[in-house]
Amino acid sequence: MTDKQVGVSQQGLAPLPTVLPADVKGKLKFGQPTDEDMNVIAQLRAGTDPWKARGETAAESLEALTKLRPFAAVGRLDGNVIGYITIERDGPVPGAAYLRNIVVRHELRQKGVGQALLEHGLSVARDMNRKTLALRVDPANGPAVSFYRKHGFTTVATVVSKKSGKLRLLMSREL
Numbered sequence: 001m002t003d004k005q006v007g008v009s010q011q012g013l014a015p016l017p018t019v020l021p022a023d024v025k026g027k028l029k030f031g032q033p034t035d036e037d038m039n040v041i042a043q044l045r046a047g048t049d050p051w052k053a054r055g056e057t058a059a060e061s062l063e064a065l066t067k068l069r070p071f072a073a074v075g076r077l078d079g080n081v082i083g084y085i086t087i088e089r090d091g092p093v094p095g096a097a098y099l100r101n102i103v104v105r106h107e108l109r110q111k112g113v114g115q116a117l118l119e120h121g122l123s124v125a126r127d128m129n130r131k132t133l134a135l136r137v138d139p140a141n142g143p144a145v146s147f148y149r150k151h152g153f154t155t156v157a158t159v160v161s162k163k164s165g166k167l168r169l170l171m172s173r174e175l
C-alpha cells in the first residue's frame with residue numbers, strides 16, 4: 001500500500017501532515033485529553049453532525065465535553081488528535097457501560113480509525129468490569145448505525161430523546 005495525500009483540513013482544526021501513513025490505524029496512540037486537547041475535540045464535535053446540524057457551538061461542545069472529560073480518551077497520530085470516544089460506567093441500560101460520543105476527523109474516516117477508537121473503548125468498558133456496552137444513536141445517522149452494526153451492536157429498544165423529542169435507537173453489545 002502507498003501513503004495517501006491529504007490536503008484538506010477540517011475547519012478550525014490544525015492541518016494534518018500532508019502524507020498520512022498507509023497504516024493509520026496501527027499508528028494510533030490513546031490517552032486522556034490534555035487541556036489543549038479539550039479545545040481540539042470541542043472543535044471536532046461542533047464541526048461534525050449530529051452536533052453541527054443542531055447548531056451546537058464550540059463553546060457549547062467544550063462545556064458538554066468538560067463534564068465528560070473523566071470518561072474521554074483521544075486517539076493521536078504523530079501527536080495530532082484525530083478522534084475521541086467517551087465511555088461512562090453508567091448509562092440508560094442498568095449494569096451496562098455507556099458510549100456517549102465517538103468522533104473521527106473527517107479526513108480520516110473510513111480508514112479503520114473509528115474501529116480502533118471503539119476497540120479502545122471496549123477495553124475501557126471491560127476494565128470497568130462491565131459485561132455490556134450500550135449507546136443511543138439517531139436512526140438517520142446512517143454511517144454511525146452501519147458502523148455500530150458492523151461491530152456487533154444490535155437494537156434493544158427505540159426511545160424518545162428527552163432533549164429533542166426525536167427517536168433514537170438504543171443499541172448494545174456484549175463485551
Ligand SMILES: CC(C)(COP(=O)(O)OP(=O)(O)OC[C@H]1O[C@@H](n2cnc3c(N)ncnc32)[C@H](O)[C@@H]1OP(=O)(O)O)[C@@H](O)C(=O)NCCC(=O)NCCS
Nearest residue numbers: 101102103104109110111112113114115143144146147150
Ligand atoms: C461513525 C464514525 C465514528 C465511524 O468512524 P470511521 O473511522 O469512519 O469508521 P471505520 O473506518 O472504523 O469503519 C468503517 C465502517 O463504518 C461504517 N461507515 C463509516 N462511514 C460510513 C459512510 N459514510 N457510509 C456508510 N457506512 C459508513 C461502515 O460500516 C464501514 O464499514 P464498511 O467500510 O465495511 O462499509 C464516523 O463516521 C464519525 O466520526 N461520524 C460522525 C460522528 C458520529 O456520528 N458519531 C456517532 C454518534 S455519537
